[in-house]
Amino acid sequence: MNEFSPIEHLFRTFDETASILQQELSCTYLDALAETSENLFQQTILQDEISEVAKKRIQKQYDEAHLSRYSKEEIRQAYQLAILKGMQENVQPNHQMTPDSIGLFISYLLERFMKGEKGWSILDPALGTGNLLLTVLNRQPDAFASAAGVEIDDLLLKLAWCGANLIEQPVQLFNQDTLEPLFIDPVDAVVCDLPVGWYPNDIRAADYELRAQEGHSYAHYLFIEQSIKHTKPGGYLFFLIPNGLFEDGEADKLQQFFQKNVYIQGLIQLPESMFKAKQAAKSILILQKQGEGLAAPKEVFLANMPSMKNKQAVQSIMNKMNEWFKENK
Structure with missing residues (x-):
C-alpha cells in the first residue's frame, strides 16, 4: 500500500536530490534546492562538477518524479516544504515564509x-x-x-x-x-x-x-x-x-x-x-x-x-x- 501523498513523494524528490547536491557542491541546503529545482525544470543535470555516481543517483530520482503528473498546487506545496526544511537548518531573520x-x-x-x-x-x-x-x-x-x-x-x-x-x-x-x-x-x-x-x-x-x-x-x-x-x-x-x-x-x-x-x-x-x-x-x-x-x-x-x-x-x-x-x- 502506498503510504505517501503526492506532495510527500515530490518533497522526497526535492529533499533527497538537494541533499546529494549539498554534499557534492559543499553548499547550503537552500542553494542545493535551487540547483535541483532548476535541473527538474530543465530536465537535465546542469552541475558538471559532481561525481558520476551522484549524477546517476540524482537522475534516477528525476526519472521517477514525472512532474507532469502533479498539479501546480502540489508542486508549490512540496517545494515549500523543502524550503521550510532548509530555513530550519540555516535560520536567518529575513528568510521567513508567509504561511x-x-x-x-x-x-x-x-x-x-x-x-x-x-x-x-x-x-x-x-x-x-x-x-x-x-x-x-x-x-x-x-x-x-x-x-x-x-x-x-x-x-x-x-x-x-x-x-x-x-x-x-x-x-x-x-x-x-x-x-x-x-x-x-x-x-x-x-x-x-x-x-x-x-x-x-x-x-x-x-x-x-x-x-x-x-x-x-x-x-x-x-x-x-x-x-x-x-x-x-x-x-x-x-x-x-x-x-x-x-x-x-x-x-x-x-x-x-x-x-x-x-x-x-x-x-x-x-x-x-x-x-x-x-x-x-x-x-x-x-x-x-x-x-x-x-x-x-x-x-x-x-x-x-x-x-x-x-x-x-x-x-x-x-x-x-x-x-x-x-x-x-
Whole structure:
C-alpha cells in the first residue's frame, strides 16, 4: 500500500536530490534546492562538477518524479516544504515564509474585492521565496495578466524564480532594493508580507514622505508608501502588518498619509495561534488607492479571525464579510 501523498513523494524528490547536491557542491541546503529545482525544470543535470555516481543517483530520482503528473498546487506545496526544511537548518531573520493559510486567505480576499474580473496586474514588493505571490496566482490562474516581484536577497529570489518555473507561472522578477526606484508600471493589486524594522539607507529614505525626521526610518512605512505609489488609482493593496502598526510613535504620520492617498477597506486581525509568539502576531490591512469617482466605504470592515479549525466561527466571519460587501461595495 502506498503510504505517501503526492506532495510527500515530490518533497522526497526535492529533499533527497538537494541533499546529494549539498554534499557534492559543499553548499547550503537552500542553494542545493535551487540547483535541483532548476535541473527538474530543465530536465537535465546542469552541475558538471559532481561525481558520476551522484549524477546517476540524482537522475534516477528525476526519472521517477514525472512532474507532469502533479498539479501546480502540489508542486508549490512540496517545494515549500523543502524550503521550510532548509530555513530550519540555516535560520536567518529575513528568510521567513508567509504561511499557506495566510496566503490562501489573502487569495480569498483578492477574489472578493476583484469581483471575478480578469486581466489584472499584481506586484509583491517583498517577494521572499515567492510563496505568497505564487499561492495567489495558483488560486486565480485566469485573473492576472501579469505579475511582478521584487527581492533584494539573491538566494530568496533564486528560490522564487525556480518555484515560478516549476509551476509555470510567468512572473517578472527584480533583484533590487524595493525602496530604490522601481521600473515597474503601476499595478491593479499589491500583496505584501511587510518587512518590519529600520531602513538603514537614510539618503534613500529622504525621498519618502513617511521618512523619520531623525535617525533611521521604518522600512515597513516606506514599503507601504512605495507600494501605493506603484498602484493604479482604484487598485487594492493587501498588507500583512504587525498588530501594533497603528500604536507606535509615528502612527499619526501614517494615518495622515492614508487620509490623503487611500481608503482603508478593512483590518482583519489573524488568530494568535498562527504565530510562535503573541508579539509576532499580525493582521491583514486592506487599502484602496484613491481615484476619480471613488469614495471611502461607509464603514471599515473590522474582524478578529478565529482559529481556522473553528469552522462555525470562521463561517460567521465570512457571513459578516458578505453583509459588509452588500452595504459597501
